[in-house]
Amino acid sequence: MTTRTAPSSTRQFGKAFSRYPWLYSLIMLVVLLVINRSLQDNLFELFAVNGNLRVWLPAMLLAAGQTMVVIAGGIDMSVGGILSMCNAILATQIPSDATAERFITVIAISLLAGLAAGALNGFGVTYLRLQPIVTTYATSFIFSGIALQILPEPGGRLPRDVTTFFRNPIGDAVPVPALVIVGILIFWYVLTRTRFRQYLFGSGSKAEAAYATGVPVSRVRFTTYLLSGLFAALAAVALTMGNGTGNPRAGDLMTLPSVVAVVLGGTALSGGRGSVIGSLIGVAILGSISNVLSFAQIDRWVRPLTDALIIVVALAVPGVFALVRRMRR
Amino acid sequence: MTAKTYTPAAATVRLRRLPPPLIALILAGVLFLVGGLAAPGFANPNQAINIARLAAFLGIISIGQTLVIISGNEGIDLSAGALVTLGAILTFRISGGQNEMIPVALAAVLLTGAAVGLINGLAIAFLKMPPLVMTLGMAGVVTGLIYLVTRGELIGDDPPLLGQLFSEQLIGPVPGVIILWLLIGVVMWVVLERTTYGKHLFAIGVNRTTARLSGVRVTRTLVITYTLAGALAAFAGFVLLAFTKTVFLNLGDPYLFPSIIAVVVGGTLLSGGKGSYWGTMAGALVLQVLTSLLRALGIEPAGQMVIYGVILLLIITFYGRQRSLRQ
Numbered sequence: 146m147t148t149r150t151a152p153s154s155t156r157q158f159g160k161a162f163s164r165y166p167w168l169y170s171l172i173m174l175v176v177l178l179v180i181n182r183s184l185q186d187n188l189f190e191l192f193a194v195n196g197n198l199r200v201w202l203p204a205m206l207l208a209a210g211q212t213m214v215v216i217a218g219g220i221d222m223s224v225g226g227i228l229s230m231c232n233a234i235l236a237t238q239i240p241s242d243a244t245a246e247r248f249i250t251v252i253a254i255s256l257l258a259g260l261a262a263g264a265l266n267g268f269g270v271t272y273l274r275l276q277p278i279v280t281t282y283a284t285s286f287i288f289s290g291i292a293l294q295i296l297p298e299p300g301g302r303l304p305r306d307v308t309t310f311f312r313n314p315i316g317d318a319v320p321v322p323a324l325v326i327v328g329i330l331i332f333w334y335v336l337t338r339t340r341f342r343q344y345l346f347g348s349g350s351k352a353e354a355a356y357a358t359g360v361p362v363s364r365v366r367f368t369t370y371l372l373s374g375l376f377a378a379l380a381a382v383a384l385t386m387g388n389g390t391g392n393p394r395a396g397d398l399m400t401l402p403s404v405v406a407v408v409l410g411g412t413a414l415s416g417g418r419g420s421v422i423g424s425l426i427g428v429a430i431l432g433s434i435s436n437v438l439s440f441a442q443i444d445r446w447v448r449p450l451t452d453a454l455i456i457v458v459a460l461a462v463p464g465v466f467a468l469v470r471r472m473r474r
Numbered sequence: 475m476t477a478k479t480y481t482p483a484a485a486t487v488r489l490r491r492l493p494p495p496l497i498a499l500i501l502a503g504v505l506f507l508v509g510g511l512a513a514p515g516f517a518n519p520n521q522a523i524n525i526a527r528l529a530a531f532l533g534i535i536s537i538g539q540t541l542v543i544i545s546g547n548e549g550i551d552l553s554a555g556a557l558v559t560l561g562a563i564l565t566f567r568i569s570g571g572q573n574e575m576i577p578v579a580l581a582a583v584l585l586t587g588a589a590v591g592l593i594n595g596l597a598i599a600f601l602k603m604p605p606l607v608m609t610l611g612m613a614g615v616v617t618g619l620i621y622l623v624t625r626g627e628l629i630g631d632d633p634p635l636l637g638q639l640f641s642e643q644l645i646g647p648v649p650g651v652i653i654l655w656l657l658i659g660v661v662m663w664v665v666l667e668r669t670t671y672g673k674h675l676f677a678i679g680v681n682r683t684t685a686r687l688s689g690v691r692v693t694r695t696l697v698i699t700y701t702l703a704g705a706l707a708a709f710a711g712f713v714l715l716a717f718t719k720t721v722f723l724n725l726g727d728p729y730l731f732p733s734i735i736a737v738v739v740g741g742t743l744l745s746g747g748k749g750s751y752w753g754t755m756a757g758a759l760v761l762q763v764l765t766s767l768l769r770a771l772g773i774e775p776a777g778q779m780v781i782y783g784v785i786l787l788l789i790i791t792f793y794g795r796q797r798s799l800r801q
Binding site: 286288291294297454 | 548550552597600601602603604606607608610611612614615617618619621622625626731734735738744745775776777778779780781782783784786787790791
């Protein structure tokens with residue numbers, strides 16, 4: 146115990162930060178948006194908001210699924226593979242003259258494929274008790290392989306109506322991606338008002354203790370992989386509707402950023418602490434960094450380093466605060 | 475347990491009691507022979523040497539990974555791939571194809587790698603950053619540095635001596651990299667099993683608190699480990715140039731996750747505190763036999779990926795299992 150009592154406002158801040166682990170990332174996002182706005186006048190106009198949200202939405206859906214896996218003490222390195230697989234299904238099975246019925250059927254099939262992929266991960270991790278990172282890395286080969294089998298080359302074209310609907314704000318006011326994001330938030334809000342919340346966080350922080358007090362740890366973890374597979378499939382739907390086409394490697398470079406977004410959002414990789422809200426903010430942070438660098442007209446050979454340095458610093462800041470606090474004691 | 479049951483299940487149990495490195499080695503042998511049956515002409519001495527040569531590169535990239543994973547607390551080095559690229563590019567550029575510049579290039583490679591690893595270690599030890607995230611961020615920084623310095627133009631050449639030393643036949647039909655790998659295996663055994671550093675490494679991998687209480691300097695051991703891992707990953711890039719003879723901007727990326735899988739297949743626990751470099755060597759052999767076999771069978775890339783994933787799952791199912799919660 147320290148002899149010095151912190152000023153009450155600081156203590157309240159500390160309390161708020163531990164209650165809302167995403168508060169720090171929200172501050173970071175606001176700072177980035179202010180910088181972005183100073184470089185880009187129309188940032189908050191409907192057109193730009195719509196565009197940004199549409200680009201970020203697939204990554205947000207991936208990160209939302211990843212968050213639940215991470216909170217329950219796992220990690221899913223196959224989300225990119227699942228996204229590629231579902232992207233390939235959607236792009237090849239929805240012809241440009243598809244009927245509404247066909248469109249909905251194929252979307253349902255790709256969501257089922259995502260769930261099946263999640264079930265395979267969940268089975269490996271919880272029932273075979275394999276190490277999550279290796280299991281999901283191995284399954285990512287299966288999913289990417291299937292993607293490549295279905296769609297060997299980038300291609301496919303969705304009906305124009307679908308892309309037009311998805312790309313344009315409803316009634317010239319509400320961007321479609323914004324509705325999806327609200328949907329994710331409602332899902333998370335409802336989830337954390339049920340008993341599943343205790344199960345989820347319990348399985349991640351102290352699995353043995355949770356198991357001893359009757360939490361069905363294996364079932365909870367299995368469910369998180371199912372959800373992660375489903376969200377990856379939803380991300381594929383968002384990506385395919387946004388691009389109007391498919392790419393068997395679409396998800397290759399999306400897995401690791403989804404983990405970075407989760408951590409930027411204040412979720413602990415060791416499990417038991419975090420929030421989907423933070424991960425959505427994390428994706429927005431990553432997107433804003435790249436927007437800022439592009440509007441600041443940073444040289445293209447300098448940009449990767451600047452981008453990486455900002456991300457590392459952003460990741461390190463909470464650690465620096467903690468270090469300073471430890472040294473004061 | 476009755477000793478006289480010879481059911482397959484009992485055989486599996488008995489096999490599971492073998493040390494994982496040995497299982498992996500047997501597995502590599504079996505895969506190689508199966509390959510000989512499935513693809514005529516696969517199982518011959520030349521192919522064996524070629525597989526061992528390719529496995530040696532992967533094995534050298536996995537040295538640092540083994541150390542970092544043994545150190546525990548989710549220890550992992552995702553910057554290894556970018557460092558391999560950096561090591562190869564530095565050698566390519568500094569040597570400019572001249573043999574006498576190799577020592578200078580090697581020194582630069584080791585120092586740069588160590589510097590990057592040191593930053594990883596300091597951030598992980600003092601800022602308590604999760605190793606996965608820190609080293610992933612560092613991979614971005616290293617790649618960014620490569621872009622910044624080269625501006626996409628990779629000037630330089632590979633010194634011929636490097637290829638002669640490591641890639642081509644050195645003693646009889648055996649390339650130098652295999653001999654180097656065996657030497658590294660011996661050194662790593664000594665380091666892990668016979669030095670204070672090795673003992674401390676396993677101690678912090680099992681439990682940091684008990685290690686600290688028994689007098690291990692946890693922070694120092696951790697920083698040394700990540701520094702070594704950085705230097706060794708860059709060194710792997712130096713060796714890799716002997717084989718590729720050229721460099722490109724994502725040269726090392728395809729080796730990153732295989733370097734982790736090799737460690738796991740070799741029986742080193744991802745949770746830390748238990749493992750060996752012999753195991754990693756066997757793991758690298760298994761992965762390379764599998765890759766070469768799938769290629770030799772002439773399966774198209776999509777099928778290769780699916781089969782690779784399935785077999786990987788089967789291998790880790792065999793002995794990569796964790797403790798049940800019920801115990």
